[in-house]
Amino acid sequence: MARRRRAARAQPIRFRLSLAGWALLGIAVLVGVAAVKSQTAMMFVLFGGMMGALQVSAVMSRRAIRAVEVRRDLPARAWQNQTVHLGYFLRNRRRAACLNLNVEERAPEGLQRAAGHCVHLPGRGMFRAGGRFVVRRRGRIRLSGTQVSTDFPFGLISAGRFVPAPASLVVWPARGRLRAQILKRGAVETSTAAPSRNTGGGDEFFGLREYRPGDNPRWVHWRRSAMRAAPVIREMTHPLPEVLWVILDTHLADLSGMGEQTRERRLRFAATLIDHAFARGYKVALALAYSDRVEVHPPAAGRGHWTALLDALADVDNNTTRPVGQTIASLHRAALRSAQVVLVVDEARALSAGAAGALRSACRHLVVVDERRMAEVFEDDPLAVPDSPPAAPAPRERRPAPREAPCP
Numbered sequence: 001m002a003r004r005r006r007a008a009r010a011q012p013i014r015f016r017l018s019l020a021g022w023a024l025l026g027i028a029v030l031v032g033v034a035a036v037k038s039q040t041a042m043m044f045v046l047f048g049g050m051m052g053a054l055q056v057s058a059v060m061s062r063r064a065i066r067a068v069e070v071r072r073d074l075p076a077r078a079w080q081n082q083t084v085h086l087g088y089f090l091r092n093r094r095r096a097a098c099l100n101l102n103v104e105e106r107a108p109e110g111l112q113r114a115a116g117h118c119v120h121l122p123g124r125g126m127f128r129a130g131g132r133f134v135v136r137r138r139g140r141i142r143l144s145g146t147q148v149s150t151d152f153p154f155g156l157i158s159a160g161r162f163v164p165a166p167a168s169l170v171v172w173p174a175r176g177r178l179r180a181q182i183l184k185r186g187a188v189e190t191s192t193a194a195p196s197r198n199t200g201g202g203d204e205f206f207g208l209r210e211y212r213p214g215d216n217p218r219w220v221h222w223r224r225s226a227m228r229a230a231p232v233i234r235e236m237t238h239p240l241p242e243v244l245w246v247i248l249d250t251h252l253a254d255l256s257g258m259g260e261q262t263r264e265r266r267l268r269f270a271a272t273l274i275d276h277a278f279a280r281g282y283k284v285a286l287a288l289a290y291s292d293r294v295e296v297h298p299p300a301a302g303r304g305h306w307t308a309l310l311d312a313l314a315d316v317d318n319n320t321t322r323p324v325g326q327t328i329a330s331l332h333r334a335a336l337r338s339a340q341v342v343l344v345v346d347e348a349r350a351l352s353a354g355a356a357g358a359l360r361s362a363c364r365h366l367v368v369v370d371e372r373r374m375a376e377v378f379e380d381d382p383l384a385v386p387d388s389p390p391a392a393p394a395p396r397e398r399r400p401a402p403r404e405a406p407c408p
Contacts (some may be wrong), residue, residue, distance in 0.1 A: 013062055013161050021057075021156035024050055054156055061150050061159035067094040068121070070103060070148050070163045073128075077307065080138050080174040080268075081383040088116045088129045088146065095123040099152045103129055106144050106162070111135055111169075135171045138267065138314055143167040172310045173264070173271040174381040182342060182367055182377060183244065183277060206235045243299045243339035244277045245363070246270055247331075248288040249324035249346055250316050262371060266344050267313050269369070269378045273342060274313075278306045285339075286312060287331055289322040294330045299339070328355045333362040340365045347371065 017025065028050035035043035073087040088103040098121040105114040116129030135141065149160030208221055211231040225231035248270050252263055270286075277284045278301070285299035286309045297309055324345055341363040345351055347370050360366045369377065 011161050011163070013065055013159055015058055015062075016158045016160065018151055018155055018158055020154075021054065024054065024156055028054075053154060057151075057154045057156045058159065060153055061157060063094075064098040064101075064150050064152060065148060065159045065161045067092055068098055068101060068148055069093065070146055070165070072143075072146060072165050072167065074143070074167055074169065076168075077170045077172060077310070078135055079172050080135055081381055082174070083132050083134055084169075085130065085132045086114060088131065090118055090121055090127045090129060090148075092121045092123055092125055097122050098150065100150050101129075102149050103131070104147045104149075105131070105133070106147060111141055111143075135169070138171050138173050138264070138316075140314065141169045141171060143169060170311055170314050172314050173267040174384045175275060176268055176272045176381050177379040178272060178276060178377060179379050180377040182273065182369075183242075183280065183282070183340065208232045209235050241301065242282050243285065244282045245285045245287065245299070245331075245336060245339050245341040246274060247324070247327060247341060247343045247359075248286065248313075249327070249344060250288050250290070250319045251323045251346070252318050252320050253346070255318075255320070262346060263316075264384070265371075265374065265380060266346070267316060268380060268384060269374055270344055271310060271313050272378065274306070274309050284309060285335075287327050288312065288316065289319055289324070289327045290315070291317050291319045291321060294322060294327050296330060298335065324351065325355050328359060333358070336363040338364050341367070343368045344374075345370050 028047055031043055031050065032047045034040075035047050069091040071089040071091075073089060075084060075086070078084040090101060090103070092098050099119065101118040101121055103116040103118070105111070112133045112135075114131045114133035116131040118127050118129045121127050144166060145162055145164040147160055147162050149158050151158040208224060209232060211220065211225075211233050215233050219234045221232050221234050248266065250263065250266075252259055254262075274284055274286070281301075283299040283301050284305070286297040288295060295312060297305075297312060324343075336359070341359055343351075343356075343359065343366065345368065351368070356366075356368070
């Protein structure tokens with residue numbers, strides 16, 4: 001704690017004149033010049049009062065800033081183009097209250113202004129100032145720290161201090177909406193059955209077997225047991241969820257802005273599909289390529305795996321060396337058996353017939369989504385779509401002028 005206080009005191013405090021402070025300083029300079037020329041005592045008193053007000057404002061704001069500790073409460077992950085709420089915990093180390101405190105995040109590229117405000121921070125007290133911001137770009141954003149400032153008591157001079165607090169924010173691609181149902185049926189409707197690990201519990205009837213010590217007597221089939229020497233018990237099943245493989249083409253062949261926009265659209269579609277599949281109880285797998293490697297996430301369920309897949313989409317870089325064919329070649333055919341595969345590519349025509357045929361023969365169902373098909377099945381986030389130029393007005397039809405009827 002003592003080391004933290006010494007570090008806080010060692011941080012430099014910067015002063016900035018407000019608009020009212022600049023006006024007061026200009027008037028004070030004019031009054032000082034007039035006092036020197038006229039040698040009037042009242043003018044010197046007025047000049048001293050103006051400069052004293054600036055000095056008092058600087059001293060009081062400096063003492064307040066030195067006594068304030070700031071701690072940030074920031075979520076580790078966020079969706080692109082969605083509002084993120086964060087909190088700043090302010091703690092006053094001195095007995096006197098601090099007033100009109102402003103906390104602002106030093107925003108890197110892609111992060112809108114995030115700030116909080118505290119009107120009154122009591123002595124030896126704490127306060128949580130809430131803030132919010134919107135992240136406009138996907139990826140990992142590094143935050144360096146926060147800036148705390150105050151212009152109390154007169155609003156003439158603002159004293160500010162930078163509080164270093166390095167943090168990282170993972171921004172997932174924006175979510176859209178699926179227009180068509182790519183996943184044909186739910187996990188429970190298409191699931192296969194296997195004997196339950198827990199005796200006497202499950203969802204569906206699997207078969208009959210002989211009674212074993214420790215089985216629940218409630219699941220004894222009494223009608224069949226009456227015809228046998230030993231009792232039989234109903235064996236129940238637990239459903240095995242469907243497996244979905246998402247194979248994503250991250251290759252950036254066109255280095256212009258249009259190529260990057262199409263790649264980001266594919267990322268947003270993959271994020272929307274993965275989130276939808278997890279909500280329906282699927283086991284989801286992801287295969288994609290970066291500029292230096294091909295990464296394959298095996299199928300799994302749970303919130304931790306959901307987070308890992310979306311983090312993998314957020315970390316996609318400018319891959320210009322590894323096309324989707326290398327991603328498909330790195331997959332084991334046995335892992336695709338009895339699984340649904342959604343292949344997200346730029347153009348279906350650019351995919352070789354051998355790669356598509358190998359995928360189709362290895363999996364149970366294959367869906368290829370290119371840019372043309374994506375417009376039919378996916379509604380993109382409107383905030384992520386660049387503004388299109390306004391359409392030119394349609395030319396007005398020229399109607400022939402009415403002819404005058406001849407006079408009788």
